[in-house]
Amino acid sequence: MSHxxxxxxxxxxxxxxxxxxxRLPRWTPAAIAAGSIAAGIGIGLGAGWHSKVxxxxxxxxxxxxxxxxxTTKVEGRRQAKDRxxxxxxxxxxxxxxxxxxxxxxxxxxxGAQVLDLYFLTHSMxxxxxxxxxxxxxxxxLGTIEQVGIATLIAAPIGxxxxxxxxxxxxxxxxxxxxxxxxxxxxxxxSIVAGLFILATWNLILGFGPxxxxxxxxxxxxxxxxxxxxxxxxxxxxxxxxxxxxxxxxIPKWRTILKVVLPTAIGGITTGVMLAVARITGETAPxxxxxxxTKLINPNPFEGAQSSLPLYVYEQYAVGTDAAVARAWAAxxxxxxxxxxxxxxxxxxxxxxxxxxxx
Amino acid sequence: xxxxxPDIQRSRRAKSATRPGDRIFSGLSKGSGITLLVIMAAIxxxxxxxxxxxxxxxxxxxxxxxxxxxxxxPPVFGIAVLAFGTLVSSVIAMVIAVPVAIxxxxxxxxxxxxxxxxxxxxVVDLLAAVPSIIYGLWGAIFLVPYLDGLNKWLxxxxxxxxxxxxxxxxxxxxxxxxxxxxxxxxxPIITNVTRxxxxxxxxxxxxxALALGATRWEVIRMSVLPFGRSGIISAxxxxxxxxxxxxxxxxxxxxxxxxxxxxLLDPGGGTFAQNIxxxxxxxxxxxxxxLIASGLVLFAITLLVxxxxxxxxxxxxxxxxAAA
Numbered sequence: 001m002s003h004x005x006x007x008x009x010x011x012x013x014x015x016x017x018x019x020x021x022x023r024l025p026r027w028t029p030a031a032i033a034a035g036s037i038a039a040g041i042g043i044g045l046g047a048g049w050h051s052k053v054x055x056x057x058x059x060x061x062x063x064x065x066x067x068x069x070x071t072t073k074v075e076g077r078r079q080a081k082d083r084x085x086x087x088x089x090x091x092x093x094x095x096x097x098x099x100x101x102x103x104x105x106x107x108x109x110x111g112a113q114v115l116d117l118y119f120l121t122h123s124m125x126x127x128x129x130x131x132x133x134x135x136x137x138x139x140x141l142g143t144i145e146q147v148g149i150a151t152l153i154a155a156p157i158g159x160x161x162x163x164x165x166x167x168x169x170x171x172x173x174x175x176x177x178x179x180x181x182x183x184x185x186x187x188x189x190s191i192v193a194g195l196f197i198l199a200t201w202n203l204i205l206g207f208g209p210x211x212x213x214x215x216x217x218x219x220x221x222x223x224x225x226x227x228x229x230x231x232x233x234x235x236x237x238x239x240x241x242x243x244x245x246x247x248x249x250i251p252k253w254r255t256i257l258k259v260v261l262p263t264a265i266g267g268i269t270t271g272v273m274l275a276v277a278r279i280t281g282e283t284a285p286x287x288x289x290x291x292x293t294k295l296i297n298p299n300p301f302e303g304a305q306s307s308l309p310l311y312v313y314e315q316y317a318v319g320t321d322a323a324v325a326r327a328w329a330a331x332x333x334x335x336x337x338x339x340x341x342x343x344x345x346x347x348x349x350x351x352x353x354x355x356x357x358x
Numbered sequence: 359x360x361x362x363x364p365d366i367q368r369s370r371r372a373k374s375a376t377r378p379g380d381r382i383f384s385g386l387s388k389g390s391g392i393t394l395l396v397i398m399a400a401i402x403x404x405x406x407x408x409x410x411x412x413x414x415x416x417x418x419x420x421x422x423x424x425x426x427x428x429x430x431x432p433p434v435f436g437i438a439v440l441a442f443g444t445l446v447s448s449v450i451a452m453v454i455a456v457p458v459a460i461x462x463x464x465x466x467x468x469x470x471x472x473x474x475x476x477x478x479x480x481v482v483d484l485l486a487a488v489p490s491i492i493y494g495l496w497g498a499i500f501l502v503p504y505l506d507g508l509n510k511w512l513x514x515x516x517x518x519x520x521x522x523x524x525x526x527x528x529x530x531x532x533x534x535x536x537x538x539x540x541x542x543x544x545x546p547i548i549t550n551v552t553r554x555x556x557x558x559x560x561x562x563x564x565x566x567a568l569a570l571g572a573t574r575w576e577v578i579r580m581s582v583l584p585f586g587r588s589g590i591i592s593a594x595x596x597x598x599x600x601x602x603x604x605x606x607x608x609x610x611x612x613x614x615x616x617x618x619x620x621x622l623l624d625p626g627g628g629t630f631a632q633n634i635x636x637x638x639x640x641x642x643x644x645x646x647x648x649l650i651a652s653g654l655v656l657f658a659i660t661l662l663v664x665x666x667x668x669x670x671x672x673x674x675x676x677x678x679x680a681a682a
Contacts, residue, residue, distance in 0.1 A: 054511075082573035089469050092461025096549075099542050100485055103496045157390045164387035178391040180668065181398050187596065187664030188401075188657070189603020191631045195653040196401045199408040203643065220397060227394070253383035274487070281489020284605040284631065288638055309491045309606070316495055316610060324499070331492045342487050346480070 022074050029067065029083075036062035060091060111332025114325045120333070124294035132322040136330050138296040139311035143337075145300045146211045146290065146307055147280050150218035155272050158226025165227070166234040167256055185224040193220040194285030202289070209291035211300030214307070217285035222275045229271025233264040266352020273345035277338045283309035308334040401657070409651035412644065420651065425616055426637065428648035435648050437655055442618045443533055443627040444656075447608070448601040450537025450622070451544060456594050458541075459548035466549075467556040468578060479553065486546035494610035497539040498531075502611065505530040505538065509623050524623040531613040534622040536629075539607055544597035551596060555589030556582055588670050595667035599660050605631035630656040 040059030064087055071080035119135040127134035161178065169175030197217045201207050237260050245255040261268070291304035292314055306314075308330055315327035413420050415433055423436020466478050509530045516522040563581035572580065583590075608629050614636060615626035628636075634649045641649060 078573055078576065082575040085575035085578070086469065089461045089465045092458045093465045093470075095458055096462050096545055099501075100481075102500065103488070103493070106496055106500050107492060157393055160387040160390035161394055164384075164391045168384050168387060169391075174388075174391065178394060180665075180672075181395055183668040184661060184664050185394070185398060187599040187603075187660055187667075189599075189605065189631055189660055191603065191605045191634055192401070192405070192653050192657045192660070195634070195650050196405060198646065199404045199650055200400070203408060203646065204404070220401075223394060223397075251377050251380050253377075253379045256383070277487050281487075281491065283489070283491045284635060287606075287635055309489055312491050312495060313606060313610070316498065327495060331495055334489055335492055338487055338489060339484065342484055346483075 024071065024074050028070065029087075032066050032070065033063055036060075036066060063087065107328065107331055107335055110325070110328035112329075114329035115332055119326075119329055123296045125296070127294070129318045129323055130320045132325070134326060136308065136311060136326075136333060138293070139306040139308045139330065140333070141296065141298060142211055142290065142300075142305035143280060143307040143309075145298075146215045146218060146286070146305070147276055149212060149215035149300060150222055150279055151272070151276055153216065153219040154222035154275070155226055158223045158272075158275075159230055159268070161223075161227045162230035162234055163256060163261075165231055167252070167260070182224045182227045185220075186228065188221070189284075190217075190221055190282045191284040191288070193217045194288040196220070197285070198288050209289055209304050210302060211290055211297075211305040211307075214286045214290035214305075215300065217289055218279040218282060221282060221285070222279050225275040225278060226272055229274065230264075230268050233267030233271065234260060236267065237263045266348055269352075270345045270349040273341050273348070277341040277345070280338055280341070281309055281334060283313055286310045287313065308337070405650055405654040405657060408647045409654040412647035412651045415644070416648075424618065426633065426648075428645045429642065433644065433648070437630070437652050439616045439618055440628050440630045440633050440652060441655070443632075444602055444629040444659075446622065446627070447533050447536040447540055447629060448598055450534060451540035451601045452594060452598055454538065454541035455544050455548055455597060456590075459545050459593070459597070460552055460590060462545070462549045463552035463556055464578060464582075466553050468574070468582070482546050482549050482553075486550065490543065490604060491606045491610070493539060493543050494607035497535070497607060497611045501539060502530050502535060505535050509534070513623060521620060521622050523621050525619075525621050526624045528613075528625040530623070530625075531611060532623055532625050533612070533627045536608050536612050537622075539611055540601045540604055543604065543607060544600045547600060548593045548597040551593035552586065552590055555586040555593070559585045588673065592667040592670040595663050595670070599664045599667065602663065603631055603656060603660050604629075605635050608632040609635040 037059045039062055040055045040057075043058055044055035064084055067083050067087060068080050071083050114132075118133075120140065121137050122133075122135035123138035124134045125138075161182070165175055165178060169178075194214075194217045197213055197220075201213050201216065202209070207213065241259050241263060242255055245259045246252065250258075286307045287310055290307055290310065292306050292310050293304040294306075297303050297305050312327045312330045312334065315323040315330065318324075412428070412433075416423075416428075416435060417432035418425075418434050418436060420436050421441075422438050423434060424438050426435045426439075427433065428435045462482070466475050466482070470478060506529060509524060509532075512522040513524040517524070559582050563585065564577050567577045567581050609632045612628065612632055613625045614628040614632060616628065617626050619626060630652050634653055637645065637649060
């Protein structure tokens with residue numbers, strides 16, 4: 001850092017502050033980037049490689065090396081390391097963005113080719129694998145019913161559990177166990193939840209596949225998510241509100257129902273909607289328990305149903321051009337459904353956020 | 359409290375106990391908590407019960423057999439191939455995803471311009487919500503042909519490492535591709551948790567380092583990363599849990615076979631979850647029990663991994679990991 005500048009400070013002083021370093025001009029990174037991209041393209045063309053990825057790799061490598069060399073020369077080793085770290089972090093960011101942009105682009109561009117009102121309002125009844133046409137109505141209906149039932153089961157249990165953890169438990173042993181297992185439950189693979197319902201409902205109790213069986217597995221996946229988010233929201237409710245209500249002689253249960261929950265309702269709604277979005281895309285339990293059908297079956301308690309993610313999987317497995325096109329269109333419907341839920345949920349969270357800091 | 363006479367105390371306790379609304383409501387909420395515990399216990403018990411039915415009929419060792427034919431007489435099935443495939447694909451995913459996720463988290467928390475950081479965090483949140491079947495579809499139709507080229511390149515230049523030696527021809531529906539796809543899928547969750555931890559590094563630590571003349575990278579190395587270490591570990595393990603249990607994306611991308619091969623680029627192999635999804639439709643009741651047995655192993659593994667992750671998070675009370 002402090003090279004032997006102090007030995008003769010006077011003569012240098014007019015040109016350079018003795019405490020500052022030589023710095024590269026601000027345009028250096030851009031210049032090196034341009035140079036290395038040009039070199040990458042040049043080398044790529046020269047060697048006759050077709051893969052643009054190799055060109056990019058060469059350019060990136062050149063950029064890092066040249067930056068390191070130049071910075072070491074002018075600014076010193078520490079600055080050089082800093083610049084390399086910065087470019088690596090940027091590379092990570094770009095690396096992550098590429099597949100995600102590609103995923104969104106492919107889904108939208110391929111899905112939009114088939115997606116229209118006909119697709120949304122017709123089932124696959126009588127449609128052959130290889131022919132175009134048919135639609136996703138039966139799957140959409142199934143998804144809405146299954147997710148609805150799952151929410152009806154999971155939301156009350158999840159909500160009440162969170163109320164227990166925050167308002168009643170006070171850090172007891174049962175509460176600790178519940179908290180730990182809720183956390184662990186968040187990580188249960190969806191297929192295991194499906195297998196559990198399969199083992200109990202289908203194999204031991206002897207019921208056939210139905211939308212309700214799938215909904216139960218989805219509910220298992222949904223509960224811990226609801227508990228966690230509701231718990232966080234209830235903890236944000238200021239204690240003064242509870243105390244004020246209790247001081248007025250209002251019973252605890254009415255305090256919770258009329259004061260605590262309404263205060264946190266925005267965040268709770270968000271949490272439930274995010275959980276709904278998560279289970280909407282679950283395929284594995286639906287595959288095991290709902291079974292899939294081409295027909296419209298509005299009754300979730302009797303007989304096989306279909307669902308959007310399952311429809312995508314089935315159409316992909318069929319493999320004909322028409323079927324794969326249908327799979328993309330259904331994927332677009334599914335992703336739009338999930339993303340709209342997500343955005344609305346996050347909008348509610350921002351709109352209804354408690355005004356207490358954060 | 360000592361000033362309150364025992365009489366009043368007793369009467370107060372009696373009063374609060376007699377309010378029916380309170381009793382019902384607290385009973386309901388406590389009951390819900392217990393219900394959750396019962397569900398967890400039931401999952402373990404019933405899976406074990408059905409698995410035991412299957413394993414007791416298995417004519418070979420369940421853990422070391424390279425075959426899955428529960429319909430044979432006598433039944434022959436084992437999880438060796440599945441355990442290997444699950445392990446290999448998850449390790450590949452972790453090796454790729456963890457450094458990149460740390461990089462993105464650092465980018466959002468320390469490098470990105472303020473205006474960009476918030477929308478970026480939002481986008482990462484949204485990405486965590488993309489259904490796995492869509493990753494699978496994209497992986498199978500778009501990523502696999504694209505990775506064919508990478509496979510050839512790796513085979514040509516890295517073939518001497520044995521693992522990248524492609525001994526059989528075929529499209530890139532192999533464990534390596536599955537690992538890359540899983541890495542993309544678990545990036546958001548690892549990024550989210552790590553970013554949350556990085557944002558909680560005390561400002562004082564960073565400013566102290568800056569005041570000593572540290573560069574940005576030195577600040578990160580000396581104050582951010584040491585503070586966030588346990589967060590990074592637990593975030594990685596949460597990601598690992600996801601990768602281990604991922605079903606549909608693997609089922610769509612992999613062309614499965616019951617062989618163990620050290621050549622990562624050769625098609626074949628399988629994972630627990632993928633095998634269940636692929637074999638389920640053709641399985642009879644006994645075959646389903648056999649699949650449940652393999653699911654039980656998966657359940658136990660993810661339970662261990664997630665429990666460990668939560669335990670590491672729990673040791674640090676500063677952050678909750680609730681975003682997971």
